[in-house]
Amino acid sequence: LFYISQGDGQVINNTVTWKQVNYNIQLADNNKDIVVTPVPKTDKLARSIYVMARMTVSGDSIIKKKNNSLIEIAAKKFESRDRELNQVWKSLPASARTALKQEQRVWVTKKEQQCGKLSDAKSEAIPAEKRISIYKCQLEMTIARTAYLDGSE
Incomplete structure (x- = not known):
């Protein structure tokens, strides 16, 4: 796009117009006439087309990378808090864990029903x-x- 919008051309009504056209001028073989040939802009035109196509492909790639980053951040936050929950659970007296075991199983099922499965969160x-x-x-x-289990609720 640089070559078109900022460089040697411009886009007007969906048409690319080059600002400058360069020519090679040479004396013909007969040493009397001159031969005028335009210097092709194909290198810049080709580069412009390539860059525009790459931007289209890169857009999808950028979105995918951003989404993957957001997923990774969300996963790390959850995993950190899940480790904390496990530490709190393990710190409870054995008698409390036994008494709360069925309630904990119900909570895990409810969490999966309400939020969705962690296996789905990991699935591309x-x-x-x-x-x-x-x-x-x-x-x-x-x-x-x-918070409920450690009594800070």
Whole structure:
């Protein structure tokens, strides 16, 4: 685009117009006439077409990288809080863990039903927005459960 919009050409009404046209002028073989041939701009035109095509492909790539980054951030936040929940669970007395075991199983099922499965959040077959949503919901419920179990609720 630089070559077109800022360089040697411009786009007007969906048509590329070059600002400058260069010519080679040579004396003909008969040493009397001159031969005028335009210097082709194909190198800049080809480069412009290549750059525009690459931008189209890069756009999808940029979106995918951004989504993957957001998924990774959401996953790391959830995993950190899930480790914290596991530490709180393990720190409970054995008698408390035994008493809460069935309640904990019900909570895990409810969390999966409400938020979605973690296996879906890890699956590239699921849209990025859904995967991020699963992690965020799992995170919120895990934070709440940790607070409940450690008594800070």
